[in-house]
Amino acid sequence: MERGLYIAASGMLAEMARQDQLANDLANASTPGYKADRVSQRSFGDLLLGDTAGGNTVGPLGQGAAIDKEETDLRPQAVRDTGQPLDLAIQGEGWFGVRTAQGVRYTRNGAFTADARGNLVDQLGNQVLGAGNQPVQVTKDGTVDPSKVAVFNVRKPVKQGDSYFTGQAGGTATGQVKAGSLEGSGVDPARAMVDLMASMRAMEAAQRAITTIDSTLQQTATQVGGLNG
Amino acid sequence: MLEGMYTAAAGMAAQQSRLDAVANDLANASTTGYKSVRMAYRDLAYTAGYGPPAHATTNVRFGAGAAATMIGRDGRQGAIQETGNPLDVAIEGPGYLQVRENGQRFLTRDGNLQIDAQGRLATQDGALLDPPVTVPRGTQPDQVSIGTDGTVTVAGKAAGKISLVTVPNPAGLDGGTDNRFQATAASGAVSAAPNTTALHIGVLEASNVDMGDAMADMIDAQRSFQLASKAIQVADQALEIANGIKR
Numbered sequence: 453m454e455r456g457l458y459i460a461a462s463g464m465l466a467e468m469a470r471q472d473q474l475a476n477d478l479a480n481a482s483t484p485g486y487k488a489d490r491v492s493q494r495s496f497g498d499l500l501l502g503d504t505a506g507g508n509t510v511g512p513l514g515q516g517a518a519i520d521k522e523e524t525d526l527r528p529q530a531v532r533d534t535g536q537p538l539d540l541a542i543q544g545e546g547w548f549g550v551r552t553a554q555g556v557r558y559t560r561n562g563a564f565t566a567d568a569r570g571n572l573v574d575q576l577g578n579q580v581l582g583a584g585n586q587p588v589q590v591t592k593d594g595t596v597d598p599s600k601v602a603v604f605n606v607r608k609p610v611k612q613g614d615s616y617f618t619g620q621a622g623g624t625a626t627g628q629v630k631a632g633s634l635e636g637s638g639v640d641p642a643r644a645m646v647d648l649m650a651s652m653r654a655m656e657a658a659q660r661a662i663t664t665i666d667s668t669l670q671q672t673a674t675q676v677g678g679l680n681g
Numbered sequence: 682m683l684e685g686m687y688t689a690a691a692g693m694a695a696q697q698s699r700l701d702a703v704a705n706d707l708a709n710a711s712t713t714g715y716k717s718v719r720m721a722y723r724d725l726a727y728t729a730g731y732g733p734p735a736h737a738t739t740n741v742r743f744g745a746g747a748a749a750t751m752i753g754r755d756g757r758q759g760a761i762q763e764t765g766n767p768l769d770v771a772i773e774g775p776g777y778l779q780v781r782e783n784g785q786r787f788l789t790r791d792g793n794l795q796i797d798a799q800g801r802l803a804t805q806d807g808a809l810l811d812p813p814v815t816v817p818r819g820t821q822p823d824q825v826s827i828g829t830d831g832t833v834t835v836a837g838k839a840a841g842k843i844s845l846v847t848v849p850n851p852a853g854l855d856g857g858t859d860n861r862f863q864a865t866a867a868s869g870a871v872s873a874a875p876n877t878t879a880l881h882i883g884v885l886e887a888s889n890v891d892m893g894d895a896m897a898d899m900i901d902a903q904r905s906f907q908l909a910s911k912a913i914q915v916a917d918q919a920l921e922i923a924n925g926i927k928r
Contacts, residue, residue, distance in 0.1 A: 476744030479692020575721035
């Protein structure tokens with residue numbers, strides 16, 4: 453009987469995790485080049501029940517749900533015009549390379565600026581890589597030649613925060629750099645809101661299951677043994 | 682679970698800074714020589730792990746929200762507006778007027794000049810041009826003529842020269858208060874402006890705030906703020922549901 457309590461509780465925990473992830477998507481609904489996440493749930497392995505009398509199979513018993521996988525939706529998003537000469541976007545597939553203290557990182561967030569030496573840098577002041585992993589120069593009139601900015605083809609990119617991704621660069625990317633524009637966020641606000649509502653209702657349902665099992669247990673404990681029940 | 686609330690709150694804070702920046706831009710939509718602010722956004726660190734420590738999966742990672750950073754100003758030219766005032770100058774191209782007040786040097790693109798009581802050319806708030814340009818006492822503004830190279834002449838006699846300066850990285854300039862900026866390590870040292878920069882007389886450079894862009898940005902920021910706040914609301918409801926297990 454009490455197994456049901458834990459099964460329902462695992463469902464609640466999984467929904468809570470999903471909501472945490474959706475909160476991050478919604479917080480980044482307008483972050484350029486942000487890639488939305490999807491989490492998927494799986495069920496724990498089923499148990500096969502048998503009856504104690506004859507050992508006949510009764511059927512499988514689920515053990516609840518868990519979140520076990522997260523996938524980042526890497527599809528390129530629509531590019532929006534900003535008119536800022538140092539806002540760059542990649543149209544199509546590919547990544548900007550940025551030299552950070554931890555090594556080269558890749559990003560699709562092209563809100564760049566210049567540093568004191570006139571190199572193109574990202575919002576955290578890290579150099580954007582050009583051809584041959586050399587820094588890209590910003591011209592005197594404050595613009596940058598999009599063809600000088602390197603576009604990397606990155607396999608298995610993994611989010612690292614600060615709009616950075618890690619991965620293995622190799623091969624040539626097909627994307628074109630466009631100045632004066634930014635790639636939109638990959639978050640679909642409508643879908644995220646619907647997911648959030650669905651998740652909350654699923655959590656509510658699991659909670660109802662818990663309270664129902666609780667009241668059944670209560671009756672078992674207080675009434676079954678009662679003489680005048 | 683509580684992380685989700687703070688994640689969404691970080692997103693709201695990022696949108697709030699965006700709203701502040703847009704509000705300031707809109708307030709300066711008619712400030713001479715004003716350059717709109719550029720904001721950049723990014724997601725924050727991700728932590729792996731979900732579930733009880735012994736069985737935690739590292740396949741799933743949770744983000745901590747979003748952050749905003751100011752990445753300098755929009756360097757685009759503002760529209761040139763005719764004023765007819767002989768002491769109004771506008772800079773076309775990269776460059777600044779250098780002014781001095783209380784021993785400190787500042788850069789500005791606000792060319793709305795005046796003659797102060799001592800006959801020195803100064804900005805409207807009293808900062809003197811640096812190097813100084815002095816005209817004879819009692820000179821009326823319409824007696825002054827400024828050449829496109831910056832030479833100031835009064836009744837045919839040279840009185841000084843308005844020099845234009847620039848820095849390697851205008852995005853690194855500090856300040857913005859009173860239309861004035863200061864060179865920093867990030868902006869690089871002040872040097873003469875390139876020859877392509879032109880000085881126009883009798884005109885002022887308007888603010889480069891694009892009202893359409895600013896309004897669209899404001900609406901976007903407001904909606905994104907709302908979305909993040911909804912996530913907090915849902916997290917709150919979810920906690921309420923969890924609390925409802927024990928009645």
